[in-house]
Amino acid sequence: MQDRIRNAALRDRIVSAAEAAALIQDGMVVGMSGFTRAGEAMAVPLALAERARSHPLKITLMTGASLGHDLDKILAETQVTARRLPFQSDPALRRAINAGEVMFIDQHLSETVEQLRTRQLPAPDIAVIEATAITAEGGIIPTTSVGNSASFAILAKKVIVEINSAHPLSFEGMHDIFIPTYRPNRMPIPVVTPDSRIGLPYIPIPPEKIAAIVMTYKSDSAASIASPDEDTVAIANHLIDFLSHEVKMGRMDNRLVPLQAGIGSIANAVLHGLIESPFHDLRMYSEVLQDSTFDLIDAGKLTFASGSSITLSAAHSRRIMQDFDRYKPHLMLRPQEISNHPEVVRRLGLIAINTALEFDIYGNVNSTHVMGTQMMNGIGGSGDFARNALLSVFVTKSVAKGGAISSVVPMVSHVDHTEHDVDILVTETGLADLRGLAPRERARIIIRNCAHPDWQSSLQDYYDRACAFGGHTPHILEEAFSWHIRLRKTGRM
Amino acid sequence: MQDRIRNAALRDRIVSAAEAAALIQDGMVVGMSGFTRAGEAMAVPLALAERARSHPLKITLMTGASLGHDLDKILAETQVTARRLPFQSDPALRRAINAGEVMFIDQHLSETVEQLRTRQLPAPDIAVIEATAITAEGGIIPTTSVGNSASFAILAKKVIVEINSAHPLSFEGMHDIFIPTYRPNRMPIPVVTPDSRIGLPYIPIPPEKIAAIVMTYKSDSAASIASPDEDTVAIANHLIDFLSHEVKMGRMDNRLVPLQAGIGSIANAVLHGLIESPFHDLRMYSEVLQDSTFDLIDAGKLTFASGSSITLSAAHSRRIMQDFDRYKPHLMLRPQEISNHPEVVRRLGLIAINTALEFDIYGNVNSTHVMGTQMMNGIGGSGDFARNALLSVFVTKSVAKGGAISSVVPMVSHVDHTEHDVDILVTETGLADLRGLAPRERARIIIRNCAHPDWQSSLQDYYDRACAFGGHTPHILEEAFSWHIRLRKTGRM
Numbered sequence: 001m002q003d004r005i006r007n008a009a010l011r012d013r014i015v016s017a018a019e020a021a022a023l024i025q026d027g028m029v030v031g032m033s034g035f036t037r038a039g040e041a042m043a044v045p046l047a048l049a050e051r052a053r054s055h056p057l058k059i060t061l062m063t064g065a066s067l068g069h070d071l072d073k074i075l076a077e078t079q080v081t082a083r084r085l086p087f088q089s090d091p092a093l094r095r096a097i098n099a100g101e102v103m104f105i106d107q108h109l110s111e112t113v114e115q116l117r118t119r120q121l122p123a124p125d126i127a128v129i130e131a132t133a134i135t136a137e138g139g140i141i142p143t144t145s146v147g148n149s150a151s152f153a154i155l156a157k158k159v160i161v162e163i164n165s166a167h168p169l170s171f172e173g174m175h176d177i178f179i180p181t182y183r184p185n186r187m188p189i190p191v192v193t194p195d196s197r198i199g200l201p202y203i204p205i206p207p208e209k210i211a212a213i214v215m216t217y218k219s220d221s222a223a224s225i226a227s228p229d230e231d232t233v234a235i236a237n238h239l240i241d242f243l244s245h246e247v248k249m250g251r252m253d254n255r256l257v258p259l260q261a262g263i264g265s266i267a268n269a270v271l272h273g274l275i276e277s278p279f280h281d282l283r284m285y286s287e288v289l290q291d292s293t294f295d296l297i298d299a300g301k302l303t304f305a306s307g308s309s310i311t312l313s314a315a316h317s318r319r320i321m322q323d324f325d326r327y328k329p330h331l332m333l334r335p336q337e338i339s340n341h342p343e344v345v346r347r348l349g350l351i352a353i354n355t356a357l358e359f360d361i362y363g364n365v366n367s368t369h370v371m372g373t374q375m376m377n378g379i380g381g382s383g384d385f386a387r388n389a390l391l392s393v394f395v396t397k398s399v400a401k402g403g404a405i406s407s408v409v410p411m412v413s414h415v416d417h418t419e420h421d422v423d424i425l426v427t428e429t430g431l432a433d434l435r436g437l438a439p440r441e442r443a444r445i446i447i448r449n450c451a452h453p454d455w456q457s458s459l460q461d462y463y464d465r466a467c468a469f470g471g472h473t474p475h476i477l478e479e480a481f482s483w484h485i486r487l488r489k490t491g492r493m
Numbered sequence: 494m495q496d497r498i499r500n501a502a503l504r505d506r507i508v509s510a511a512e513a514a515a516l517i518q519d520g521m522v523v524g525m526s527g528f529t530r531a532g533e534a535m536a537v538p539l540a541l542a543e544r545a546r547s548h549p550l551k552i553t554l555m556t557g558a559s560l561g562h563d564l565d566k567i568l569a570e571t572q573v574t575a576r577r578l579p580f581q582s583d584p585a586l587r588r589a590i591n592a593g594e595v596m597f598i599d600q601h602l603s604e605t606v607e608q609l610r611t612r613q614l615p616a617p618d619i620a621v622i623e624a625t626a627i628t629a630e631g632g633i634i635p636t637t638s639v640g641n642s643a644s645f646a647i648l649a650k651k652v653i654v655e656i657n658s659a660h661p662l663s664f665e666g667m668h669d670i671f672i673p674t675y676r677p678n679r680m681p682i683p684v685v686t687p688d689s690r691i692g693l694p695y696i697p698i699p700p701e702k703i704a705a706i707v708m709t710y711k712s713d714s715a716a717s718i719a720s721p722d723e724d725t726v727a728i729a730n731h732l733i734d735f736l737s738h739e740v741k742m743g744r745m746d747n748r749l750v751p752l753q754a755g756i757g758s759i760a761n762a763v764l765h766g767l768i769e770s771p772f773h774d775l776r777m778y779s780e781v782l783q784d785s786t787f788d789l790i791d792a793g794k795l796t797f798a799s800g801s802s803i804t805l806s807a808a809h810s811r812r813i814m815q816d817f818d819r820y821k822p823h824l825m826l827r828p829q830e831i832s833n834h835p836e837v838v839r840r841l842g843l844i845a846i847n848t849a850l851e852f853d854i855y856g857n858v859n860s861t862h863v864m865g866t867q868m869m870n871g872i873g874g875s876g877d878f879a880r881n882a883l884l885s886v887f888v889t890k891s892v893a894k895g896g897a898i899s900s901v902v903p904m905v906s907h908v909d910h911t912e913h914d915v916d917i918l919v920t921e922t923g924l925a926d927l928r929g930l931a932p933r934e935r936a937r938i939i940i941r942n943c944a945h946p947d948w949q950s951s952l953q954d955y956y957d958r959a960c961a962f963g964g965h966t967p968h969i970l971e972e973a974f975s976w977h978i979r980l981r982k983t984g985r986m
């Protein structure tokens with residue numbers, strides 16, 4: 001207890017989760033910790049949901065990104081979540097969003113706190129933050145994610161802290177909490193390498209803002225990453241061949257440039273592929289650190305990884321937490337505003353690897369909307385990285401749903417990333433290097449290299465007929481979505 | 494002459510335009526000065542086009558942005574331009590691009606030089622730069638634009654300088670040439686206010702790289718900005734009312750935050766509207782400085798304007814150039830990489846005002862492709878600004894082509910700016926404040942406030958029926974482009 005709450009005066013504020021949850025009232029804006037299912041407060045939201053079963057209430061829920069422990073499901077099913085931002089990945093909440101029951105504000109992950117500070121979004125009434133410990137000065141030491149926790153705690157009127165003693169005290173020192181000076185007097189953000197330390201190891205707030213403390217003991221939800229399969233290995237190999245070529249052309253050296261990799265199985269497989277690659281002394285400046293980050297550290301390939309969260313499978317989590325001191329010098333967790341900041345991403349010159357649901361023959365990418373309408377998760381940080389990276393890569397398998405869907409389509413049914421922000425596309429069939437190419441040139445290479453053989457000739461046929469209509473970006477508007485419509489009608493594109 | 498070429502040794506390199514143009518050979522990559530029809534070298538490209546009439550040749554032509562003096566037309570018609578980047582605005586070149594005869598690489602204006610430095614685009618063989626003068630050290634003092642001239646001159650093997658003595662020598666000191674350190678060792682870009690001076694007043698290159706000097710005397714092409722009409726005045730008034738409300742809400746003070754305004758009649762009208770507004774001590778951090786910038790300075794409303802070019806009407810140009818010393822303390826021209834840099838745009842917290850061709854009921858914006866296929870000009874700097882601004886505003890009239898076209902459509906036929914990057918939409922009918930709203934909420938307010946009465950009920954009907962299909966962003970894929978198709982078939986949406 002002394003270790004976990006070092007400010008003695010604060011120990012009086014320990015209450016039950018239900019008592020803390022009672023501070024949250026109908027109509028409030030609540031900012032919670034949690035990013036890619038890591039580091040979320042759990043006891044208070046569960047108590048809130050419990051209360052809502054008998055005494056309904058609705059809140060605006062802001063987080064870093066997705067929550068673990070089915071919290072988004074439980075809060076959606078108890079109809080607590082009326083508005084949600086800036087990201088989610090839960091099937092039940094997704095259903096409610098797509099039914100128009102929950103208003104979801106899908107945002108670039110670096111932007112939420114800017115809009116809060118300038119009061120373009122309403123400030124949180126309450127922040128609920130999971131912590132490893134509270135320092136003597138009342139500073140909050142986060143756990144496995146930082147996300148938006150620091151700004152929520154700073155901007156909220158009251159803060160509820162969940163001290164989770166399942167997390168080792170040695171987490172202290174892993175976080176780097178930096179809040180940019182407020183505009184219009186902002187100074188440069190001084191991150192110049194992935195390991196630049198620019199802030200404090202805790203979230204600084206006046207201790208009197210801490211309205212309640214809840215003691216918990218829980219592990220993060222385990223990530224369920226599919227292990228590499230034939231296709232994801234092929235994607236990884238295409239990309240590694242390409243990067244080797246970049247090194248040969250003198251565009252970067254064998255240490256590459258810092259890497260960002262999105263969440264999910266393909267990105268994980270690509271990073272895994274680097275273990276056997278000729279590259280060394282790699283660095284990551286990313287959002288989420290997955291199993292592969294730690295495997296690369298173990299393999300002696302990765303010297304440093306900066307992120308906003310750590311999301312691990314059960315097996316990796318067990319192994320790494322036991323031996324955390326060994327990994328700690330190689331790690332830093334930052335607020336998502338900093339991990340994803342356009343200023344820093346552009347400065348460091350990243351290779352950004354993110355996953356597409358579908359892309360079109362001109363290189364526009366849809367990361368979010370199935371059939372142009374149904375929200376999957378959200379744009380997340382992909383736009384922060386893709387727009388500002390040195391090399392913006394999107395990966396996907398060439399088909400989905402057992403081959404019924406081509407991931408390469410005539411026109412994407414929703415655009416998250418325009419052709420301007422997409423340099424390289426990779427599927428298991430091949431890689432398209434789009435740099436310096438006009439749309440008509442992009443189309444030929446995307447169809448040839450990235451489309452599944454089942455759909456290649458239909459795509460080529462669409463493109464050829466579209467060219468007869470003319471234009472910088474030839475299309476046949478009557479047919480642009482005919483593949484999607486056919487899928488809905490026949491179950492196959 | 495002494496004044497214009499202060500390095501005596503360089504005076505030997507004065508040649509005719511035809512002799513200088515002879516340095517440019519078939520297949521070369523040529524980087525030319527010029528941005529929004531300001532500051533382009535003219536004599537050498539004209540001589541090149543003349544030669545091409547008898548001795549055909551093809552080049553890749555890179556510039557800052559659009560060229561004046563019909564150069565893009567002449568170079569397209571003589572088939573000199575095989576590839577063109579990163580922006581253009583000429584009807585003849587546009588025709589060739591849309592016919593697939595010229596490969597056009599449409600880029601964010603801040604990005605071209607990054608791709609050149611990392612050799613992701615081929616370096617220019619030759620740079621052709623218009624200058625006011627050459628300093629004793631061989632530094633090149635630009636004229637009415639900086640654009641990409643500095644990086645072209647630094648990266649090219651040879652440089653041709655056109656000294657244009659129609660420009661006053663007092664231009665010296667107006668430019669601020671800063672080249673970021675190359676990645677991976679880049680330091681922050683130290684611009685912290687619109688008037689931060691961080692570089693040199695000239696482009697520093699070793700004098701031996703100057704292969705030829707051509708003496709010219711010419712004025713910039715005059716901008717033909719339509720004067721404010723009833724609709725553009727209404728757009729300006731809606732926006733000014735909104736900004737007054739922002740001030741009242743305490744989100745900014747009466748000096749607002751630095752302004753960026755795109756080129757064109759509407760943006761110009763909006764800035765004009767500020768002359769009679771309650772705001773004062775305004776600052777601009779923009780790309781192009783138009784007539785309205787100078788009118789605001791004259792009115793004592795604008796204290797400082799940073800841009801990458803000055804593009805004036807004939808009348809304004811005459812008046813301002815005569816009295817240039819009066820305006821000079823209020824002006825700075827920067828490389829477009831810096832005027833548009835995501836790092837600086839985000840840091841300064843701009844109000845970015847750009848023009849849309851069309852937008853959809855969810856707030857996605859098309860700035861470039863008529864009917865989703867025909868390139869108009871290019872994305873220009875709109876993405877650099879809209880993604881990173883504190884407040885991203887898009888303006889357009891609610892109808893085009895005399896009322897045959899609704900600028901508000903069910904789904905844009907091409908996406909340049911996704912809903913994530915669009916805060917405020919304005920037409921003459923009203924303003925939609927989209928901040929913090931989910932797509933279904935955005936649709937209702939966009940249809941109500943921004944659509945022309947002729948199309949409002951059809952848009953509402955589309956939206957209502959789309960909601961029956963469901964989804965976070967409801968659409969009927971069968972009908973999403975039916976308005977565009979109807980326009981093609983019947984001449985009216």
Ligand SMILES: CC(C)(COP(=O)(O)OP(=O)(O)OC[C@H]1O[C@@H](n2cnc3c(N)ncnc32)[C@H](O)[C@@H]1OP(=O)(O)O)[C@@H](O)C(=O)NCCC(=O)NCCS
Nearest residue numbers: 262263264265354355356357358367377379380381382400
């Ligand atoms: C795009 C994204 C959904 C892919 O997720 P993933 O887990 O890597 O990839 P999967 O192949 O498992 O696809 C996820 C689901 O989409 C489905 N899917 C994939 N492509 C599809 C397509 N073209 N059409 C319809 N459904 C498709 C899959 O079948 C799967 O469905 P299931 O969950 O019912 O099995 C995910 O990367 C994402 O949300 N991206 C946006 C946010 C982001 O990029 N953040 C980056 C920084 S972390």
Ligand SMILES: CC(C)(COP(=O)(O)OP(=O)(O)OC[C@H]1O[C@@H](n2cnc3c(N)ncnc32)[C@H](O)[C@@H]1OP(=O)(O)O)[C@@H](O)C(=O)NCCC(=O)NCCS
Nearest residue numbers: 755756757758847848849850851860870872873874875893
């Ligand atoms: C969008 C853009 C073309 C508007 O230009 P503008 O000169 O302000 O606006 P106009 O209303 O005169 O429109 C230009 C043309 O597009 C046509 N147009 C406008 N809306 C249209 C629509 N929805 N469908 C078809 N045509 C349309 C107009 O009729 C006009 O045609 P014309 O030249 O044959 O008369 C211009 O702002 C642009 O190129 N933007 C992209 C680059 C950018 O934003 N840069 C910002 C930093 S400078």
